[in-house]
Amino acid sequence: MSVVLAFDQGTTSSRAIVFNHAGSILGVAQREFAQHYPASGWVEHDANEIWESQLAVAREAMVTCKVTADEVAAIGIANQRETTVLWDRASGQPVHNAIVWQDRRTAGFCDSLREAGHTEIVQQKTGLLIDSYFCASKLRWLLDNVPGARERATHGELAFGTIDSWLFWNLTGGRLHAIDISNASRTMLLNIETGDWDDDLLDLFQIPRSVLPDVFPSSHLYGETSSALFGKPIKIGGAAGDQQAALFGQNCTEVGMAKNTYGTGCFMLMNVGSKPLRSRCKLLTSIACTTASQRQYALEGSIFIAGAIVQWLRDGLGIIDSSSEIEPLAASVDDSDGVYLVPALAGLGAPHWDAYARGTIVGLSRGTTRAHIARAALEGIAFQVADVADAMTEDANRPIDQLKVDGGAAANDLLMQFQADILQAPVIRPKVIETTALGAAYLAGLSSGFWKSIAEIGKVWHVDRTFEPIMSKDEASHRRTRWNDALGRAKSWEEHS
Ligand SMILES: Nc1ncnc2c1ncn2[C@@H]1O[C@H](COP(=O)(O)OP(=O)(O)O)[C@@H](O)[C@H]1O
Numbered sequence: 001m002s003v004v005l006a007f008d009q010g011t012t013s014s015r016a017i018v019f020n021h022a023g024s025i026l027g028v029a030q031r032e033f034a035q036h037y038p039a040s041g042w043v044e045h046d047a048n049e050i051w052e053s054q055l056a057v058a059r060e061a062m063v064t065c066k067v068t069a070d071e072v073a074a075i076g077i078a079n080q081r082e083t084t085v086l087w088d089r090a091s092g093q094p095v096h097n098a099i100v101w102q103d104r105r106t107a108g109f110c111d112s113l114r115e116a117g118h119t120e121i122v123q124q125k126t127g128l129l130i131d132s133y134f135c136a137s138k139l140r141w142l143l144d145n146v147p148g149a150r151e152r153a154t155h156g157e158l159a160f161g162t163i164d165s166w167l168f169w170n171l172t173g174g175r176l177h178a179i180d181i182s183n184a185s186r187t188m189l190l191n192i193e194t195g196d197w198d199d200d201l202l203d204l205f206q207i208p209r210s211v212l213p214d215v216f217p218s219s220h221l222y223g224e225t226s227s228a229l230f231g232k233p234i235k236i237g238g239a240a241g242d243q244q245a246a247l248f249g250q251n252c253t254e255v256g257m258a259k260n261t262y263g264t265g266c267f268m269l270m271n272v273g274s275k276p277l278r279s280r281c282k283l284l285t286s287i288a289c290t291t292a293s294q295r296q297y298a299l300e301g302s303i304f305i306a307g308a309i310v311q312w313l314r315d316g317l318g319i320i321d322s323s324s325e326i327e328p329l330a331a332s333v334d335d336s337d338g339v340y341l342v343p344a345l346a347g348l349g350a351p352h353w354d355a356y357a358r359g360t361i362v363g364l365s366r367g368t369t370r371a372h373i374a375r376a377a378l379e380g381i382a383f384q385v386a387d388v389a390d391a392m393t394e395d396a397n398r399p400i401d402q403l404k405v406d407g408g409a410a411a412n413d414l415l416m417q418f419q420a421d422i423l424q425a426p427v428i429r430p431k432v433i434e435t436t437a438l439g440a441a442y443l444a445g446l447s448s449g450f451w452k453s454i455a456e457i458g459k460v461w462h463v464d465r466t467f468e469p470i471m472s473k474d475e476a477s478h479r480r481t482r483w484n485d486a487l488g489r490a491k492s493w494e495e496h497s
């Protein structure tokens with residue numbers, strides 16, 4: 001038996017999944033790790049805990065399905081993107097906690113860059129909108145705020161990386177300082193046309209070249225793991241940012257194909273082909289999963305809070321005990337009875353980009369119950385996705401006539417049905433909703449010869465269920481008008497506080 005081992009290193013947990021040649025899951029292991037909130041708007045992870053949890057679940061998944069290192073054709077990595085790690089090359093120890101993609105500590109600096117007129121050039125070179133979401137301002141913050149870091153970096157003593165880089169480094173015992181190009185395209189330091197680090201951007205963010213990893217295609221033989229880790233060396237056959245990995249895992253390999261992942265946040269990506277398409281509607285352009293011979297680009301709408309609103313109902317309000325309880329609770333009422341919930345707990349991402357928006361519940365009456373709020377929360381996720389879909393339709397100049405879905409919250413039938421209703425388009429859920437991990441497995445499988453071609457892996461993807469719209473067009477349009485009213489109440493809230 002031969003298998004591929006996929007790492008899905010996410011924002012809240014590390015997962016490892018063993019796939020066979022048919023693309024079926026043979027074993028899964030998962031471990032949550034600590035989130036650190038040292039100040040308002042700050043989010044950090046302990047990079048060592050990320051590595052240790054990822055290694056532990058990889059070993060556990062292999063034990064679960066009784067697979068030895070000999071039988072693993074290759075490891076593929078999909079990782080939370082933009083999260084920024086800076087470490088000492090000699091000791092291999094991080095100089096600070098990793099700064100997580102959600103962290104907003106550099107929002108003020110990013111405001112100043114926009115005010116100074118850098119938006120256009122940064123978008124032209126990187127496909128991104130200036131925001132604290134991306135690595136560049138986080139790395140600058142680390143270099144300026146960790147005592148001695150800038151000087152040590154200048155002397156070549158420090159290494160920067162995203163989570164793929166950090167895992168490569170640890171998997172190889174410090175022999176490999178590399179980054180996959182899809183992750184690199186989210187740093188705000190890479191020129192997405194040339195595929196190389198850009199000197200103007202390095203100057204703008206004051207980043208010394210000496211800290212940067214080497215850039216490689218997503219599907220690529222990066223090296224081998226140290227033999228001590230799994231008994232024998234295993235090939236490292238690829239890596240990609242988790243959202244690009246999911247696009248690949250959903251087989252969206254042709255222009256116009258789109259997917260939406262419902263995890264902590266929601267990320268809709270559309271394959272736009274071999275040339276970067278510049279957004280006019282505040283979406284992002286990134287590099288999709290690449291092979292040595294092929295580069296494709298993706299248009300992306302990033303929504304910061306999606307499944308996280310369900311966690312908030314569980315942990316913050318306590319109206320459910322587990323995430324899956326939200327569906328029966330929401331289904332116990334026919335509709336939200338005029339309640340709208342805008343899940344802007346961390347501001348609004350695409351296409352609104354309002355860092356000062358805050359979560360809002362409107363339309364409460366004496367008859368409102370926790371079931372209505374639960375339903376409004378799910379609907380709030382779907383409305384945000386529809387806003388991104390509109391922007392994408394306009395940018396790409398083609399309708400989203402079907403949407404492939406995945407991620408933890410895609411298991412929720414009520415949410416998927418409402419999504420199809422509000423989009424007025426079919427929503428297609430595959431059998432394996434772990435498409436992020438599947439995409440990572442594909443990358444590693446292709447470079448190691450486990451799968452021979454993209455056409456071959458296309459046969460591995462199967463539909464579980466298609467949700468067709470049943471709501472009338474007029475009703476959907478009325479609901480979206482009311483949602484826009486609710487959005488208006490949530491926007492700029494913090495600015496007026
Ligand atoms: N049945 C469900 N209905 C709605 N949301 C759910 C359901 N099950 C899980 N979730 C949400 O999905 C998210 C977990 O999905 P996952 O893909 O594992 O996310 P991530 O990779 O971002 O950690 C959590 O925010 C959780 O609240």
Ligand SMILES: O=P(O)(O)OC[C@H](O)CO
Nearest residue numbers: 010011080081101263264
């Ligand atoms: O860890 P996830 O699945 O929430 O994904 C996070 C994204 O990569 C952030 O851009």
